[in-house]
Amino acid sequence: MIRFDNANTHHHGRWLVYTALVVVTVALIVSFLPRNSGPQFRYDVGKPWMYSSLIAKFDFPIYKTEETIKEEQDSITDAFEPYYNYDAKVEQEQVKRFIDNYKDGIPGLPAEYVSTIADRLHRLYLAGVMDALEYSKISRDTTSMIRIVSGKKATSVEIMCTYSTMTAYEQLFSDPKLAAQRQILQRCNLNEYIQPNIIYDEERSEGELGDMLSGIPLASGMVLSGQKIIDRGEIVDDYTYRVLNSFxxxxxxxSASASAVPSTIAGQVLFVGTLILLFTTYLRLFRKDYLDKPRSIAMLYVMITVFPILVSLMITHNVLSVYILPFAIAPIFIRVFVDSRTAFTAHVTMVLICAAAVKYQYEFIIVQLVAGFIAIYSLRELSQRAEIFKTALLVTLGSSGIYFALQLMQDNSILTMDHSMYAYFAVNGVLLLFAYPLMLVIEKTFGFISNVTLIELSNTNKKLLRSLSEVAPGTFQHSVMVGNLAAEIANKIGAKSQLVRTGALYHDIGKMKNSVYFTENQMGGINPLDALPRIDAAQVVISHVTDGLKMAERYNLPGVIKDFIKTHHGTGKTKYFYISYKNEHPDEPVDDTLFTYPGPDPFTREQAVLMMADTVEAAARSLKEYTEESISNLVNKLIDQQVEDGFFRTCPITFHDIAVAKQVLIERLKAIYHTRTSYPELNKKGKEEQQTQPASQYASSKKQDCADKRHEKP
Known part of the structure; x- marks a missing residue:
């Protein structure tokens, strides 16, 4: 009864956690979804209206497009005349300063030159002189006008009728009389007496320009209540497009009222909640085992949540296009780390939720579903860069192709189609290449292991495996052989061959600590275990499992590799020492735990395959004769004993898988040890006949026998 209550408590606790996960997922997605109120229509200029007749239910203005308003603003800005204040004091100060400096005349020139230059300065200041930098900006358009304010009067003047400090200096020497004496006058530094006397009035200019821009009407026309806007099948032109946008x-x-927002949120919660519940129901019905794997569940719900949030942020803040987001990354990761059916279901759920945030929902759903299908079909295992490149290329081509097909159905002319989307698909394909480096992030975050990591771990040049080959060469060769056998079995039964091959390379690393105690590493036929008591010898052999786990911890091996170390002997016994001890102590009770491996028993098909391959490969070395019969008997006996001992009771391996494993092991061991067919022996009568044969006939028979042997299969 207590165990039953504990099981119920665990069951209810688990479902409370998953209920909370669903609630949090829905809350996160809905909190980011844009609050679109009112009807959502899909329409474009030059394409037919796909909905029923649209009648205005209220009066509304026909708003101008942003482009039109921008053009009007630019036009007003270009025609605007900025204000400049005329400062008469500048002329008075500079002219007086010049006259005072040269009251005795300019050396080398007649006295009237002082009054002539003063008159020319007066004319320049009368026209107006402005700062050179400001003048260069406004004089780019020679027709530009400015308003010069003098007292209460503002006069519009062409910019070319005024001067900058530099052009005023040049204008001074345009007088032939002064130009003739330019060399002498340059010593007077006349440019020091030319200063800006028309100053930009920033406050007045910007204030009046702002008033003019704010006065631009945002609408151009009205639509009255009851007026038909557009009918089904009519082509949307520029004017109708503006009317629909205005509507x-x-x-x-x-609709942006206090009651509309809660209504929108309620609809979004219902929509997203329904889809998430349907996905959870799929897991409950068809992938029930995943509910006991928190890391798998976490990754699935994170993938479904992240992309709707990204889409919502891009739509809300009007950032680029949602089509650049590599949605196919989600089904790729789920396909690689979980399975293809779940990848398909999760992708459909994610795309439908994202569609709630976009405007062109039909187009978005079709394109993203096709991209996801291609990703799932084209990428079975992400183990090489070339594979993700191929998938990215196929996804880009597939997305472009299906979008082109949608355009053909809606537009008769290829020339008028929108080609900007294909650039987004290209960017999407490039971003999809980041699935390769991001896979490491997924592995570290959720505790998965990919084929890329397994291939890296199976590199025999890695420090741990290189040490194994040096310290325990026999164990290393045994591990390689077991890996090859187990990988072939895994391929035949549809298990993960790369995983079991890598696990096999590391399953016996604990033997490095006491390598000489294991027969495959012994030289000269001397076994140190023979000198130890049976219990101590058993403990030395058993310790290679615990020692292996310590090494795995020290070298940060993934958890799935540690599982192979723990389960390759399961909870079996060191039978040689166990039976020997019982025979030596027939009347004493035996503590079985002293001869039992710590386990646990295999709980995945790959672990079961490794246990079978490990046991058979090790035992095959002790056969006295390698014939088809002896190998078959050995394989069947050992594996049947493992089944009988219950090692595979907690493992999802089938009897068919076990039968296939037996057949593979028999065939591979026959090939490894080159078994031959046993030759029949002559009976007594045959031997007598052979002895009575003539010499020539005997020689011919011997030649034929040699020929037969040359053509025998090895």
Whole structure:
């Protein structure tokens, strides 16, 4: 009864956790979804209206497009005349300063030159002199006008009628009389007496320009209540497009009330919640074992949550296009780390949720579903860079192809189609290449292991495996052989061959600590275990499992590799020492735990395959004769004993898988040890006949026998 209650408590606790996970997922997604109120229509200029007749339910203005408003603003800005204040004091100060400096005349020139230059300066200041940098900006358009304010009067003047400090200096020497004496006058530094006397009035200019821009009407026309906007099948032109935009804009403004927002949120919660519950139901019905794997569940719900949030942020803040997001990364990771059916279901759920945030939902759903299908079908195992490149290329081509097909169905002319989307698909394909480095992030975050990591771990040049080959060469060769046998079995039964091959390389690393105690590493036929008591000898052999786990911890091996170290002997016994001890102490009770491996028993098909291959490969070395019969008997006896001992009771391996494993092991061991067919022996009568044969006939028979042997199969 207590165990039953504990099981119920565990069951209810687990479902409370998953219920909370669903609630949190829905809350996160809905909190980021944009609050679109009012009807959502899909329409483009030059394409037919796909909905029923649209009648205005209220009066609303026909708003101008942003481009039109921008053009009007630019036009007003270009025609605007900025204000400049005329400062008469500048002329008075500079001219007076010049006259005072040269009251005795300019050396080398007649006295009237002082009054001539003063008159020319007066004319320049009368036209107006402005700062050279400011003048260069405004004079790019020679027709530009400015307003010069003098007292209460503002006069419009062409910019070319005024001077900058530099052009005023040059204008001074345009007088032939002064130009003739330019060399002497340059010593006077006349440019020091030319200073800006028209100053930009920033406050007045910007204030008036702002008033003019704010006065631009945002609408150009009205639509009255009851007026037909567009009918089904009519082509959307530029004017109708503006009317439809204005209708949506006004509808959104009218719907933005206190009651509309909760209504929108309620709809989004219902929509997202339904899809998440359907996905959870799929897991409950068809992938029930995943509910006991927190890391798998966490990755699935994170993948479904991340992309709707990204789409919502891009739509809300109007950042680029959602089509650049590599949605196919989600089904790729789920396909690699979980399975293809779950990848398909999760991708459909994610795309449908994302569609709630976008405007062109039909187009978005079709394109993303096709991209996801291609990713799932084209990438079975992400183990090489070339594979992800091929998938990215196929996804890009597939997305472009299906979008082109949708355009053909809606537009008769290829020339008028929107080609900007294909650039987004290209960017999407490039971003999809990041699935390769991101896979490491997924592994570290959720505790998975990919084929890329397994291939890296199976590199025999890695420090741990290189040490194994040096310290325990026999164990290393045994591990390689077991890996090859187990990988072939895994391929035949549909298990993960790369995983079991890598696990096999590391399953006996604990033997490095006491390598000479294991027969495969012994030289000269001397076994140190023979000198130890049976219990101590058993403990030395058993310790290679615990020692292996310590080494795995020290070298940060993944958990799935540690599982192979723990389960390759399961909870079996060191039978040689156990039976020997019982024979030596027939009347004493035996503590079985002293001869039993710590386990646990295999709980995956790959672990079961490794146990079978490890046991058979090790035992095959002790056969006295390698014939088909002896190998078959050995394989069947050992594996049947493992089944009988219950080692595979907690493992999802089938009897068919075990039968296939037996057949593979028999065939591979026959090939490894080159078994031959036993030759029949002559009976007594045959021997007598052979002895009575003539010499020539005997020689011929011997030649034929040699020929037969040359053509025998090895």
């Amino acid at each position: 949506e804009r006004e509808t959104k403004r009218r």
